[in-house]
Amino acid sequence: MSGALLVRNPRDGEALEAAIKGRSLWDDARRRLLRNRAAMASLGLLAILVLAAAIGPYLTPYSYDQISKDDVWAPPLVHGHLLGADSLGRDLLCRLLVGLRVSLAIGVVASAVSLVIGVAWGATAGFIGGVLDEAMMRFVDVLYALPFMFFVILLMVVFGRNFILIFLAIGAVEWLTMARIVRGQTLSLKQMEFIEAARAAGLGDGAIIVRHIVPNLLGPVVVYLTLTIPGVILAESFLSFLGLGVQEPLTSLGVLISNGAISMDQAPWLLVFPSLTMIVALMAFNFIGDGLRDAIDPKDR
């Protein structure tokens, strides 16, 4: 109706638009996100963590694999070790920062892997549909039925404890939900009237996907991606806890917690600090994810 009016009276339409000053859906989402205090606080916290992981290791006077006989089991604040030292006299603060860096890197890279596979798989299945869709999604169902961690453990056993393969192994398992979400979205988008309108206006398949499908997929995908990152960090830590993850002397939050659990009677700080860091990082990601979901998809609130 207003569209018809606009066509008939272009100048009125312009005036109307100037007065309202169009707000896109993304503007709305950003506004809602900025108002979410938990999410904004988490964002700030996460920025600090990322910064600390990126440049922190260069600022400490120790290196993460520097062994020192004099500092074995040094408690916090002794011998210049702010958070103490471990069974080999290595500085915990430095190891914590490096471990955080490794965990965050695994989180981001493996999530990116899951994003690429999941979006490609889901969009193909959803857009083409039919028998192919059925077959592809049945495959996803089957993988779902396999207890996820067993799959990763088998992958790690198969490939050995290779740093890069940890990314791939976890990413290769985490894409399932992404594929389901993307497929569902694509299926429902495909039947929307604005897609039909775009087609009627003469747009080709490629243009429709780029201009109309992808931007509308973006919301749920971004939300799920922020929730995948903590999931991946958890998965890696879980593997490291079972002794299948990152190898010494390189470290990750999971390795630190696992080692801390072994030596918690002599040196509880080795368990407490890595655990707290892990909890803070996971909470931050979860609050940001929840905040983004509330912002982008307010239906669920």
Place this chain on the structure above:
Amino acid sequence: MLRFLLRRLLVALPTLFLVVTLAFFMMRAAPGGPFETNRKLPPEVEQNLKAKYGLDRPLGVQYLGYLANVARGDLGPSLKYPDRSVLDIIRQGFPTSLRLGVSALTLGGVLGLCFGVFGALRQNSPADYAITTLAVLGVCIPTFVTGPLLVLVFASWLGWLPTGGLDDVRGYVLPVVVLALPQVAIISRLTRAGMVEAMASNHVRTARARGLPERSVVLNHALRGAVLPLVSYLGPAAAGLITGSLVVERLFTLPGLGKAFVVSALQRDYTVVMGVVILYASLVIGLNLLAEVIQSLLDPRVKLS
């Protein structure tokens, strides 16, 4: 109902078959083998061992043979412990894991339901916020963080509970609590959401209008609708408990099946790994199916199809 079950079984079997196939070939793709030990075996001995278990035959033949055996319910002998069959190992480890899992799910279910209902009835009160925050914490904090921390406090510092082993009932307390915490969090979240919706629904208003006591309104009318989403959580809960038990069994040095799985995978004890994968996959598939059936019995709106 019968047709539904049959159709579901028709889907479940190929799923299980694919799971077995994937696990079989992944295990075989792994470098090393069950007979590689620190002391290198003489080649003839190794050859004889391989011949005994049929590992010298082409992989395809081994695969088909294995499938045939599994179909007959024979999971074979353990390759590492020749005097024990895979079934023996499962029979030895599974009861411990099962007891832990069932206790944790019961504890998680009872606490989660209570917290969820309480939170929904006192919506936006301080107690509700406390429960919601605890639920977020419970979902975020993994078992391998809560486990060591609880051991540190209750076993090392306070000395109330043992740090590991299952010598008496007290040995079960920490493992079960650690396993139950994430379940409490998720179940209370689901229950709270369901109750909030149910309390605002028409049938609850009708029950109130009929003058029923609040107790009856909450327990008989609201809760029944609110627990429905919980039933479908049964399958994922089982999967979560299985992975959780891997951590808990390692942490508390418990002789469960999860530990047997990791050890066997590292030792390339092919048959044991396959047996455990088959058991756990059937468990998850079976519980998902059970959840669907229960849901259809409780909720006439859900049509089995």
